[in-house]
Amino acid sequence: MITIRVINPNTTASMTDTIRQAAQAVAGPDTRIVATNPSMGPVSIESHYDEALASVGVLDEVRQGEQEGTDGYVLACFGDPGLHAAQELASGSVVGIAQAAFHAASLLGRSFAIVTTLSRTLGRARDLVLEYGFERQCVAYRACEVPVLGLDSDPDGAYRALLAECESTIKDCDPDVIVLGCAGMAGMCKRLCNTLHRPVIDGVAAGVTLVEGLVRMGVGTAKCGEFAETPAKTITGLLAPFTRE
Known part of the structure; x- marks a missing residue:
């Protein structure tokens, strides 16, 4: 069974439901779609400010997905917020819908x-x-x-x-x-x-189809150079939970 976590980077649950339906419509019979949205962040993403705030919620969702053994991720916002950071964090493929x-x-x-x-x-x-x-x-x-x-x-x-x-x-x-x-x-x-x-x-359907194919191919984001695992570092203040040991 392949598990793909489709992350709606905004916090509007009804939009997550729309995204879930689009993702499930193209997923294979042995693919499980987990559609989620962060508990923190903007209700919609329509500016650089919104994207910057939403990126933190995206990374929190990827952290949760890694704990659950997720095979791949789709970032369901056309600005692809937090894509490169998510690629560093995730063990599998991460694709933005744009x-x-x-x-x-x-x-x-x-x-x-x-x-x-x-x-x-x-x-x-x-x-x-x-x-x-x-x-x-x-x-x-x-x-x-x-x-x-x-x-x-x-x-x-x-x-x-x-x-x-x-x-x-x-x-x-x-x-x-x-x-x-x-x-x-x-x-x-x-x-x-x-x-x-x-x-x-x-882009949601395209993202799910692409990630599903990459998982079946047995490949993920290269863990060398730019997308190597992010170095251990203390994070302070509100973002302290994101500290990597």
């Missing part, structure tokens, strides 16, 4: 466009595209201007806004693939795909 979505999109067409929630997060999306090496494939960065929590509180209205932005993006840029820029959009992916008549990538 990272996974870009790889999946690149296998399905020559170009993709990102359609996300708020325009203030587009800079972070650009940073990740550059970091992961997909600047040639990504032809558009668009936002439907729906707050993250709006995806949960008004899903019908959010879907209409998201669909309109996807249609506008296709008209303007004609990308082969659409990448959804928020884990909270996971439940809308199949409907969008059927309506738009081209691949639409939900």
